[in-house]
Amino acid sequence: MLEHAASIIGTAETFVLTAGAGMGVDSGLPDFRGDHGFWRAYPAYARRGLSFVDCANPRHFAHDPSFAWGFYGHRTSLYRDTPPHEGFHIIRKWIERNSAAYFVVTSNVDGQFQKAGYADDRIMEVHGSIHWLQCQQPCSNTIWSNDEVIRIDESTMRARAPLPRCPDCGEVSRPNILMFGDCSWLPDRTRIQGHAFDRFMAKNADRRIVVIEIGAGSAIPTIRATSERIGWGYKHATVIRINPREPEITSPHISVPYGALEGVRQIDALL
Ligand SMILES: NC(=O)c1ccc[n+]([C@@H]2O[C@H](COP(=O)([O-])OP(=O)(O)OC[C@H]3O[C@@H](n4cnc5c(N)ncnc54)[C@H](O)[C@@H]3O)[C@@H](O)[C@H]2O)c1
């Protein structure tokens, strides 16, 4: 299985990297699967019995903005301060060695691919990014870069004033992330990235494509569906699914039942 994955990667002309929250786990970032995963990362919410779905709700920005920015401000700092693990760099080396084209499609909002040196115009962030802000109403379609420093009281997970605000109307702003039950998310940035990805796929349709999917869960299956759509829809495409807990995929696609870093290192050793 690892030899097969290495031989597909060694001869690939086009790389599509598809990644979910599991990609960040080996950098020390939490995935939020099950309340216990979330509560291990955030004991302050465990004490109040609040789940990820409870916290990732846009209405908090209107009703209790210091709670809302406590959660998102903490994650902003965590994602800014965490260096991406070596697996990101090993894959970039594979792409460079093959002089291959690449595109990243991720449900992660953490900006870790950009931090690892992947080009911003080669990334589609299907659920948006924590590093971009919008008005919570929203009063316009404007999205701006998140340069805020948000101070949090970690015992209560509440953000201290002043909170980030919309420069146009003065309302509290929010990350440009698709939350649960979210009718206010502005999708323009993701939509533009999606058009770039469509053009990329049209241009690379006849080439030898490898889709390397890492850490994408089945609970919200957007990323897994994207990998499979490419794997079954393009003549010369193979999906390599790296996931320690739910790696299953139908042959001829390849299932690698390891964590991100270990899986990538094992394949690298065979290249
Ligand atoms: N870093 C982030 O940006 C972040 C973090 C948590 C959640 N989210 C959001 O929550 C949603 C969660 O869905 P999801 O499918 O991305 O994640 P998920 O939490 O549903 O699933 C995580 C997957 O990663 C796998 N995994 C666990 N440890 C791993 C490791 N070391 N290496 C590789 N894989 C590992 C698990 O088996 C699981 O399949 C996403 O839509 C995302 O927007 C984002």
Ligand SMILES: [Zn+2]
């Ligand atoms: Zn506004």
